[in-house]
Amino acid sequence: MARVASLQNIRMTPTAQSARLWEQLRTYLGRGSGAYAFFGLYAAICTWQLFTNPRTSLRTDIFFVLFLLLVFMVYRSATPLWFRGGLTAVLLVVVMPIFGTLNPFYIDVATQAGIFVALALGLNVVVGFAGLLDLGYVAFFAVGAYLWAILSTPQITQINPAWSPVPPIMFYPFVVLGLVIGAVFGILLGLPVLRLRGDYLAIVTLGFGEVIRVLANNLDRPINITNGSQGIREIERPPLILTNFIRETLGWNLSDSQLYQQFFYFVVLLIVIFTVVVVSRLKNSRIGRAWEAIREDETAAVAQGIPRVRMKLMAFAVGASFAGAMGVVFASKQLFINPPTFDLLRSINILAMVILGGMGSIPGSILGAVIVTLLDLQILPRMATVLRDAQRAGVPIPAAFDPTQYQRLLFGILLVLMMIFRPQGILPDERRSEELHAGDEPPSEEEAPPAARAAAESS
Amino acid sequence: MTSNILEARNVTKTFGGLVAVNDVTLTVEKGRIVSVIGPNGAGKTTFFNILTGIYKPDKGTVIFDGTSIAGNRPDIIAALGMRRTFQNIRLFDNMTVLENVLVGMHTHLHAPFWQIVTRAAGVRREEARARQKARELLAYVGLDEKRDDLAKNLPYGDQRRLEIARALAGQPKLILLDEPTAGMNPHETDAATELIRRLRDELGLTVVLIEHDMRLVMAISERITVLDYGTKIAEGDAAAIRSNPRVIEAYLGKGAAGAAA
Amino acid sequence: MAAEAKVTTSPQTGQRSLAEVLRTVFGPVGQMLLFVVGSAIALSLVVTLLALVQIGARPDLLVRTWTILPQVIIDGLVRGFLFATIALGYTMVYGVLEFINFAHGEIFMVGGVVGAAVALALAAAGFLAAVPGLLFVLLIIVLGMLVSGTLAVTVERVAYRPLRGAPRLVPLISAIGVSLVLQDVTRLIMTSTPLGFNARFNTPDFGSPIRLFEMNLGDRPVPVIISPKALIFVSAAVVMLVVLNYLVNATRLGKAIRATAQDRATASLMGINVNQIISLTFLIGGALGGAAGALFGMYVGTVNPYMGFIPGLKAFTAAVLGGIGNITGAMVGGIVLGFLEAFVASYLSLFTGGAFSGAAYADIAAFSILILILIFRPSGLLGEATTQKV
């Protein structure tokens, strides 16, 4: 809770006194018994509201957003690990799926949000950690998606009639394969462009993204590889698991499509957890520090012995690998993909998530991804209905103005405003000073020189 | 086998029509403090940039600790044990003081990717050891208290000391300091002089130093090389340089040499 | 700067002789025309060679290659001047601010929309057929320049100026945002007015296609024709480029721009109002982009809010190809890229027996060129290699 400070501060802009009050309240609710009570009550109310009123409506929208906010606040709170982990797990593994059985819309939003959390975290490695502005990131997502789409469907026979689609169960190894292929493509793109200066790199990656999309659009000739602009339909889903357990032992009578929703929700959740763990470990390692050093000052970084190209390639590969894996999941979940799914706007969308949350900040990217996905799937459509109603009531709004159709406008304004007023994002990357203080005593002045000498001599 | 840690021979570098470094030869014995001086624009920094691999020389050879390095990549040269500071301080501004030093240790940390991702015990141990060592180094230059400050928030003198600590973190055999006291007051300069001396006396490092503060140069260098318009015009110990007419001319202009002599 | 002034200014009066002015103005244009001829000849030779290589398998290939050649060259000319005029906006801004004005493609697009709006307004008033063709062209060029130039200046004030001095990527991201905003605001305006999303419009009659000459290939003569619109497009572009070169190379204002580009701090010490010069740079670049948009819209007869993106990207490629920051380079780069694209677009499917669609792969060719140039010669065709100072 304490760390959500920056987010709250923007909204509040309070006077000095109310600021202090707010500070106290936050500390009180952020740790100790106050926090248990606060989060417990909050969770109970949210859950009760979602379960009793699952119908899609503005009211449920609000509680759903509050629910996601709760998950995020618990995850960021200063409560003990057992409480933080336990409550987050209950909310994400129990409450959300049950709510999902009551209303399929919201769990789909949550799944989409999860997909974009992983993508934003991946792009954050490239843009936030290493400082390489990649405007073609969605290309790696496309590669993963097309990989599964082509190989799991009869599309494969178009390439060579002798080949046949892989069985749906291969979905699982293909998620891993997506990871690998994503990394390979990251390196393939990275090799030629990584020596370029920052702004050139941005334009070239944008060009690369466009090239991949154009290829997807045109590689239906001379050999039909991608099925061109028609896209690929009826992409395979892996066979359902635990159906008997859920239907018979638990007695929940869920349809196949509901079960698939649950399935993809959990797959995405797992990948997100995996991504968060990998990315935060990398960040706090020699590799993460090397990335940041390159971002801060490339010349000084190489003067410390950091192999610039290798490190940048690694950033590209890591970032791209998450996109590749998520691409496989996405294709399978959506059942249908076509080239416009992977256009520049999608790349910019993901970039907006990273920038909104705060470049280089892991919680920032998560928050940014969730906010942007909610905007996209929930808030804009809701605004559209509200505007429609207002229009009918006679408010002069141009008939052509449908907020869901104006994402470019929204994200464009968002990017400009963020750059001017808060380039560090709403949850900026923080230095990890608390961890550094913890435990170890500073070395005493007397013993330092010999130790340092030993350090220098051991080379 | 000589006891020279560095042998740069006939090094030349031009930018367009400008000959920034012209046929310069410099050899440095192990364990010495050597200064390179000369008026602004004489090519001193350019010479450092060639030694550290940031620029490729047009001509000439550089042998560092028995290895030929001219034209090698800067990170490879750094990994061989040559570290430097920059005239216009180049710290990693938005990283903490401690992290800056940890970055300097990069070539001595070997945790492979997969172990980092799985946070294997070895990685945790290596990381803890690195942090401990980094704090020892910070204590050595007197910055341990400020280890969690962002580098950009340090006062100027501390930034210069942090650059030295970061260079030391690479456990170098040779350290190149580009105007380490530029912009310091006399008190800070004395402290820096002391620190440089300790680098050699306590850590056994070889130091090559670009410096404008003649008091410092004369006090601590065992050899001095003078560059002017990219060319080496003199070389010798402090006394010899002090009385060399070409040096006086380069610094004070024509006529001054005659007056001084 | 000082040295240059000495060369080009006669010492007594400070005035330049007419010959000097002509040289500084037409020198770059001459260089560009050289590249026009050079590119056309070189690429014609390449396709001829490719046709000869395959002639064993496809005997009619050479004739077919030559039959479309003049048309491809004219197409290359149009594309070339299109990219050149847009590329100037990128390169001028880059020269002064070291910043890629990502939204420049949208400035171009707005020029096109203004042209369409003028045409539709005239048509609605029933005047369109009565307006002389050249007057119409002048009208849309001037209005396109006005609106796009003003817009470019406004964008700089609102979205770029507050970010001056920030890390390089910050203004670039802001520019991407501006680009998206301009696309959607234009779309909102277009779809809320009779223009519609895809505004098709008529122009006054410019006369019938001009028959240049006839080629005798195979059994029947092939006429070589150029449409009046293409002719207008190319001539207008040439005039604009000459005027721009005069402005930049032979006036005090141009000198101030060049001084600012070389060293902003020193320029401001010399009493140049740097902010004003930057605005002026955006005005000129934006106006050129707007004029190009208006002309291009008239040439193809339809505009839409997203039409600026791809030409913008390619013009940026052209600017890099010529050496970004270099005005002559932008023109040359535009020409070379335009020709290359026209040739790929027309000949790829011919040489691959229709297996690959040329139009789609022309885009890929353009981006590949961008990548190759940036890797192997980042200073571009006319730029000088520099070492970053450490």
Ligand SMILES: Nc1ncnc2c1ncn2[C@@H]1O[C@H](COP(=O)(O)OP(=O)(O)O)[C@@H](O)[C@H]1O
């Ligand atoms: N990257 C570069 N490009 C062009 N000229 C340079 C570059 N680096 C240095 N110079 C020039 O080389 C000369 C020597 O510079 P430098 O080595 O920095 O001098 P010093 O460090 O002795 O003051 C100067 O005239 C400087 O302008």
Ligand SMILES: [Mg+2]
């Ligand atoms: Mg220097």
